[in-house]
Amino acid sequence: MALERSEVEKIAHLARLGLGDSELPQTTATLNSILGLIDNMQAVDTTGIEPLAHPLETTQRLRADTVIETNQRDAYQAIAPAVESGLYLVPKVIE
């Protein structure tokens, strides 16, 4: 099944990727070629096969519910594009 340009626009929106109009035809063609490769999977009989999500099939470890990290806000915000008074700045969201 080949993707249409409108579907590629929708996927780009879901992924929050800004794609220019000029990029869309090439992106659509390349994605279709990759999906063509991926569609070879459908020929494999996987009836009754349990999906494998993790190679070692371990369960998530738990730890004691105690504080292990100290506050590093200043260090983390020192590399942010825009901060003020300990807050990350973004364009106005609520009018």
Add this chain to the structure above:
Amino acid sequence: MHQLTLAEIARALADKQFSSAELTGSLLSRIEQLDPQLNSFITVTAEQALEQAKAADARRAAGENGPLLGAPIAHKDLFCTRGVLTSCGSKILTGFKAPYDATVVEKLANAGTVSLGKLNMDEFAMGSANESSHYGPVKNPWDTSRVPGGSSGGSAAAVAARLLPAATGTDTGGSIRQPAALTNLTGIKPTYGRVSRWGMIAYASSLDQGGPLARTAEDCALLLGAMAGFDPKDSTSVDQPVGDYLAALAQPLAGLRIGLPKEYFGAGLDARIGEKVMAVVEALKKLGATVKDISLPNLQHAIPAYYVIAPAEASSNLSRFDGVRFGYRCENPKDLQDLYKRSRGEGFGEEVKRRIMVGTYALSAGYYDAYYIKAQQIRRLIKNDFVAAFNDVDVILGPTTPNLAWKLGEKNADPVSAYLEDIYTITANLAGIPGLSMPAGFVDGLPVGVQLLGNYFQEGRLLNVAHQYQQVSDWHKHAPSGF
């Protein structure tokens, strides 16, 4: 000095033939002189390196004598390094000086290694040619018109050109083994969970593993011993003791059972590579190994499954790059959506955007079962193939790559053709088993790699087989001319 391996450097430093500061200074000037031909470094940390070298010399003067004390290395630029640009080869991490060190970086620093800087790579480790880096392509020192492989291409080129004795890399679908093969190095991807992923910028979290690239199996053993181990900060780290990889090297190969999967020698393999691989098999037989033909019937399904699982995980992992908290932000965003979309659209390169979109599509409503679940079922079949094979053999041997290093730009027009180059390496990531590539000779002056795959946590056995082969061969000693 630059021809020495890590093991030789350890002996020379212990014998006081030179100091770590002298060695570091000499390699830094080599990097300055030769790296413009290769572009293997994104950042050289000369001042810090000299400080670390002097500190190592001081520790030695105070009586310490660890095998890596004062040894120069460098890190692939996806390991976070405190206060040093950690770019992952991407524009979106412009200005990202990591606020902490990755566990691997910290462990190697504690062992006394000296880090000379950060090495070039495919953007977010997505590539097999090291051409997708925002910082430009890396050249193969064996022929600078050709690619070094990827994604750890900077690590491979720098070590092959004798700018460094060894470097760290990461391997999600072959990104240590394939560049090692194309540049005449030895590199090992450990069992999933063996090396901590904490501070390693994630591409596909269920496949990513860090490991070393070096010129000998002995050096890989030395480095892996220091990198591996349980880390509570990585939720998938395995709490199991690390083997003595150095001690394992000496084990004789008598009785070793090698499996040759017929699918690795079929159509698609450059026959000249096949001949080199079979010559290695003959040499191992002389060392006492026995050989058995085996089958890994699901090999051909690995690429489609991988190109669902890896992009799906990447689309989720890379959602953290939002232009808000760190890295690149677009100019004058008009609203929050615009900030996200343009920062990501402008900050990510073509290949990264492609994989994010493939992953987003595969995980989207209505397609999840047909793509993601199907791929995970195939992943189980691939693991089952290996589990069955390792009932009868100790290691599986085959070519690391189907082709020699290709020309820069040759596969750029068609990403799918580059994906097919990963055919022999990605199954180890899907199954989580360890894999090693080592030099097997040359075709038309270009290096050929042979791959050894082992059962879970059999890193020591793989390093042992490679080391024993390197005692009776000298391919790994060949250096590219001009370097």
